[in-house]
Amino acid sequence: MSSADSAPESTPDLGALLDSWTFQLRVERKSPNTIRGYRTGVERFLEWARETGNEPVLDRPTVAAFMVHLLDSGAEPSTAATRHLALRRFSAWLCEEGETTVDDLLNSKPPKIDTKIVPTLSEEQLSALVKATQGTNFRDRRDEAIVRLMIETGMRAGEVVDLHLDDIDLTRGLVLVRKSKTGKGRIVPIGPHTVRAIDRYIRHRRRHDRAGSKDLWLGEQQKQFGYYGLYRTLLRRAESAGIRDFHPHVLRHTAAHRWLAAGGSEGGLMSVAGWSQRGMIDRYAAHAAASRAADEARNLNLGDL
The missing domain is CATH 1.10.443.10 (Intergrase catalytic core)
Structure with missing residues (x-):
């Protein structure tokens, strides 16, 4: 089997693939705010991995550790859920494009979001x-x-x-x-x-x-x-x-x-x-x-x- 036919590396350079993912999101006609939110979610994950010395792997244990970090740092559950969604979408795209062989985040559950009553104006x-x-x-x-x-x-x-x-x-x-x-x-x-x-x-x-x-x-x-x-x-x-x-x-x-x-x-x-x-x-x-x-x-x- 030639090197070109070999399986992709298990840990691709996620940061280098962000722009390619963005191109796909634009093809899907995602709104600029949605694209910005997705990219931010992945970027925050990569920053956390660098700062903590964790391997930036999109598997359940690593992403769960990232979620715990967000919540322990005072992030709202809704924010953590948004970051989780971004990572899930990115992981699915990586698998679809052949950059990874398995989508480890498939069917993974986001943090539970508390129901909050948002004040309204009188x-x-x-x-x-x-x-x-x-x-x-x-x-x-x-x-x-x-x-x-x-x-x-x-x-x-x-x-x-x-x-x-x-x-x-x-x-x-x-x-x-x-x-x-x-x-x-x-x-x-x-x-x-x-x-x-x-x-x-x-x-x-x-x-x-x-x-x-x-x-x-x-x-x-x-x-x-x-x-x-x-x-x-x-x-x-x-x-x-x-x-x-x-x-x-x-x-x-x-x-x-x-x-x-x-x-x-x-x-x-x-x-x-x-x-x-x-x-x-x-x-x-x-x-x-x-x-x-x-x-x-x-x-x-x-x-x-």
Whole structure:
């Protein structure tokens, strides 16, 4: 048997293969955030192996030791699970490409994720956040439109950033999300207040130096308006509104809470939010369920003896 026909080495250079894996992820049309997360998971594993003197082998004992390290270092179980998923996907690809002979991580289980209730914003906080965007300049008009859109629809930050100008149908009150985190597009309805805010922004946008851009959201002057621009913008407005410990993702949780608290159906929420699995309702709406249970308990007055 020639050397070319021999079995691959049992321990390939994982770091050297990361770019090749990235090419495959792009072919699969994974989102930039997903690709970044997968790469980060493998990179953290390789860093840990170098620092601890462990052989960077994708087998169950080594990966389990890495998971223990993450959890003992204070990482959230969800973070450890994300790292575990990245290593599993990388291991599967290595086997498919013939870089390894066996996928040792096949069917391996990630760390158990605790169910956490994520706090949501109150109606008073939401009003304060909208009020913090009030003004007539370009930045104010843009930020109010973004804030109202995210509060009403619960769209992911990445989906908001990726919107194009022709994705907005103000006449019918619809927003087209071309590609979500799950790879599926959807139509998201918006109400009169959000329509008005976006209309005001678009009219102001026509005077922008980059008005011809296909991107809906524009930065000031010639600057691009990407995810980190959105993050900084929302953080600045939240600070002005007096909202502490704010993260843009809280708006998605809040939108789910408000939908269900207002009597909206779970099926409708799944459609608008872009969820294909029923379990996402439990994850995102746990706070709404706890709040409704508290209201119900108060109404029952079971403590009146």
